[in-house]
Amino acid sequence: MNMMPPKMRDQVVTLAHGGGGKAMRELIESVFTQAFQPDAMEDQARLMDAALQETGARLAFTTDSFVVDPVEFPGGDIGKIAVCGTVNDLAVGGAKPLWLSAAFIIEEGTEIALLRRIVASMVAEAERAGVRIVTGDTKVVGRGMADKVFITTSGVGVIGPDRNLRAENVRNGDVVLVNGKLGDHGAAILAARGDMALSSEVTSDCAGLGHLMESVLQAAPDTRAARDATRGGVASVLNEVAEAAGCSIEIDETQLPLRSEVKGMCEILGLDPLYLANEGTLVLFVPADQAEAALAAMRALPEGREATSIGRVGDAMPGRVTMRTLFGGARIVDMLVGEQLPRIC
Amino acid sequence: MNMMPPKMRDQVVTLAHGGGGKAMRELIESVFTQAFQPDAMEDQARLMDAALQETGARLAFTTDSFVVDPVEFPGGDIGKIAVCGTVNDLAVGGAKPLWLSAAFIIEEGTEIALLRRIVASMVAEAERAGVRIVTGDTKVVGRGMADKVFITTSGVGVIGPDRNLRAENVRNGDVVLVNGKLGDHGAAILAARGDMALSSEVTSDCAGLGHLMESVLQAAPDTRAARDATRGGVASVLNEVAEAAGCSIEIDETQLPLRSEVKGMCEILGLDPLYLANEGTLVLFVPADQAEAALAAMRALPEGREATSIGRVGDAMPGRVTMRTLFGGARIVDMLVGEQLPRIC
Structure with missing residues (x-):
């Protein structure tokens, strides 16, 4: 069949994709950084926003893990929820959401096509929310040690000097x-x-x-x-x-x-x-x-x-x-x- | 035996501990917030550091998930590694680490005593590193859907105007x-x-x-x-x-x-x-x-x-x-x- 993908080994995530070597780099580059396009390939993102440097401004910082089952459902998927959830935690505190991190724990055997759909959904949602996904991580665990994919997003935003919601x-x-x-x-x-x-x-x-x-x-x-x-x-x-x-x-x-x-x-x-x-x-x-x-x-x-x-x-x-x-x-x-x-x- | 703990149901994590209700609040308060002592109980931490408001300063932001097996090992545990790993990602980029978030994915049946040891180790390591764990999250998944506990830490630090490691x-x-x-x-x-x-x-x-x-x-x-x-x-x-x-x-x-x-x-x-x-x-x-x-x-x-x-x-x-x-x-x-x-x- 002519639709056969060129590299079978790339169809599902294997433990090698979490090992810190070439396979991991390929996975990260082809699935994650290609979509998220972070500025730097250092271990950290380096950022600034003028609003953060205003007198009286405060930084808002929040985190949530997402383990929703099933990972795709009517109206969304785990990626959309991971972006919205963290954006919302920032917003309800009166912060303007600026930057997100995204850390993936992936079960061996998870389809790479599923990961791509999740990542695309994160990118679309981040765009709608006006935030950037600036840094991330991936870990792979053996079959039966996780359930497909868990995502943890953290978010940084800025609370203007006049805001005090509590x-x-x-x-x-x-x-x-x-x-x-x-x-x-x-x-x-x-x-x-x-x-x-x-x-x-x-x-x-x-x-x-x-x-x-x-x-x-x-x-x-x-x-x-x-x-x-x-x-x-x-x-x-x-x-x-x-x-x-x-x-x-x-x-x-x-x-x-x-x-x-x-x-x-x-x-x-x-x-x-x-x-x-x-x-x-x-x-x-x-x-x-x-x-x-x-x-x-x-x-x-x-x-x-x-x-x-x-x-x-x-x-x-x-x-x-x-x-x-x-x-x-x-x-x-x-x-x-x-x-x-x-x-x- | 007089060492018998008062509430048997508190000895291991159950799905109820992840449900968003009373059991979850009790777990979070007795295991996590008691140890981490965040300033606010809002969905987000609100923070500022004078160094972040200096002209030319940049914010450093990083994240890592930790899935180490076994969770306790000679020289450390998953909590220590989760704090050190994120502190180190900030430090090697020339940032002074300031604040961490910690998100826990916990398998049903995990001993609460183990969680307490992990959390104590995180607190001790954060103190040594001069950072504060300011916000967090817990999720619980069923047996066989994770392996004891996974931790995702994110970190925020500040890079001084004169620093440019890359x-x-x-x-x-x-x-x-x-x-x-x-x-x-x-x-x-x-x-x-x-x-x-x-x-x-x-x-x-x-x-x-x-x-x-x-x-x-x-x-x-x-x-x-x-x-x-x-x-x-x-x-x-x-x-x-x-x-x-x-x-x-x-x-x-x-x-x-x-x-x-x-x-x-x-x-x-x-x-x-x-x-x-x-x-x-x-x-x-x-x-x-x-x-x-x-x-x-x-x-x-x-x-x-x-x-x-x-x-x-x-x-x-x-x-x-x-x-x-x-x-x-x-x-x-x-x-x-x-x-x-x-x-x-």
């Missing part, structure tokens, strides 16, 4: 906003695993939130805090913020933006959508008089088109999150106990 | 120096795996090289380039530099600092010590008239006590590394082809 700033009367539907990532991964015989059209909400955050902070400059609701879902974010700020938070079940498919899947499986993972869900805490401005700013961008208010900060029960239910009652929304879904991100 | 600077006549014995890490890991029935007293050379680099750069300010010889050993470093600089490098077999045990192990196993991994081996390229000063500076510190010259840069065969052998001949020292030892770091 959970402790949140106070009584603030409004809680989200940028769109909840739980799509968790639902998409569940369906993609196929082990519950559910077919679904839900795609992951995996998206970078940097531009959305910039836009919100222009429109609602007194925004108190922001969070990216990933593992543990919106419920975990609300609990963390309530605890840090010493406030209570009351959300309204009728206001929760949920796709009917996600709701249905949760009912069948006995899951609570408030704990389902998201990968592009911004939770904002905004003074009431700037809530409309923040919503309008979000709705002007595709990733915020369905932005809505889901609740309000109070002072009745410091540290507690409650939900007014559809039937008019109230229930406590606690931290997730135990696991909901392993390897969701 | 392989391209190396030129004809420069001297090649190393700070001590070669191949100890590779030999220690080999022996620790126990699969070749070799018993050995060799311990890993795993060490931070930041202070040594500072000292060398004071004494030999025109140092051209430096490398940390890890996977692929000294041979790989020399080849990379020869290629980048368009020079040849000639080393002298009689000058190579090798322990007799390491030599013996290599002879038995048919390995070449030039390709054995190191984790605290500095390779320096210094103008001839500053070589003595650089050696003296290294020898004044414990990690450089056995510093010595191993060769010289020439221009006979650009990109080539050769070795004058014990018998007076010469042979080409090529890049490592294929693998020597998997999961060495």
Whole structure:
């Protein structure tokens, strides 16, 4: 067959690709540096940004490992999630994301074509977010010692002198906003695993939130805090913020933006959508008089088109999150106990 | 028995520890943040250092994943190596290491006591290196989906305005120096795996090289380039530099600092010590008239006590590394082809 690739040994990753020699260099050059195009081939990237040298500026630094299973799913793949996740951690703290690192742990036998697709997805997402992937690493482990590929991204950004977003700033009367539907990532991964015989059209909400955050902070400059609701879902974010700020938070079940498919899947499986993972869900805490401005700013961008208010900060029960239910009652929304879904991100 | 721990469920990591809820928070707080003591509990660390705001300063950024097997070995563990490796990548580029991130991928069933030992070793090594571990992440994967624990560290440092170390600077006549014995890490890991029935007293050379680099750069300010010889050993470093600089490098077999045990192990196993991994081996390229000063500076510190010259840069065969052998001949020292030892770091 004339489509036969020229070098069979290059079709899957072997232990030699992690050994520090020629095979490793070939893999790194042909799959990684060709795509990421770092400036230097030293052991480190050397960088500067004028904003970092402004008086009062601070550097933001964050890291996340990604082990999502499956590595490719409707709406994204592990590469997209690895870029978005780290960009989002920077953005929700008020930082402008600048540079990312990417470290790959690859299982022997992983297809190089899969790696190429993942890397291409990282490059595309970095471009959308306006960041550069400037340094990286690859390690190879034997079969059964990892599951295809794990990626760890770290990110560096700059926080302007006037920015001070933190959970402790949140106070009584603030409004809680989200940028769109909840739980799509968790639902998409569940369906993609196929082990519950559910077919679904839900795609992951995996998206970078940097531009959305910039836009919100222009429109609602007194925004108190922001969070990216990933593992543990919106419920975990609300609990963390309530605890840090010493406030209570009351959300309204009728206001929760949920796709009917996600709701249905949760009912069948006995899951609570408030704990389902998201990968592009911004939770904002905004003074009431700037809530409309923040919503309008979000709705002007595709990733915020369905932005809505889901609740309000109070002072009745410091540290507690409650939900007014559809039937008019109230229930406590606690931290997730135990696991909901392993390897969701 | 009165030594029985109070909570059995806390003795090993479970999937719930990765789920984003209460169990994860408990694990992170009791094992990681208690030891690393980051300033903030936001998704990102917020930092600044006066040196970064100097005119002409550059930020150095690097990352490495560590998958070493076994995770504990004579002379170190995966935590020590994860801190030293990233500190060293910063230091050899002329950066002062400032901050590290640490991301853990943990296999279900891993003992929490092991994690605590690893984390303690990271804290001790960070202290020695004068860096802080400021942000992190943990993920948990099922049994057989990873091997105990993998760690990815990223590092940020600052390169002063006057610093410009790079392989391209190396030129004809420069001297090649190393700070001590070669191949100890590779030999220690080999022996620790126990699969070749070799018993050995060799311990890993795993060490931070930041202070040594500072000292060398004071004494030999025109140092051209430096490398940390890890996977692929000294041979790989020399080849990379020869290629980048368009020079040849000639080393002298009689000058190579090798322990007799390491030599013996290599002879038995048919390995070449030039390709054995190191984790605290500095390779320096210094103008001839500053070589003595650089050696003296290294020898004044414990990690450089056995510093010595191993060769010289020439221009006979650009990109080539050769070795004058014990018998007076010469042979080409090529890049490592294929693998020597998997999961060495």
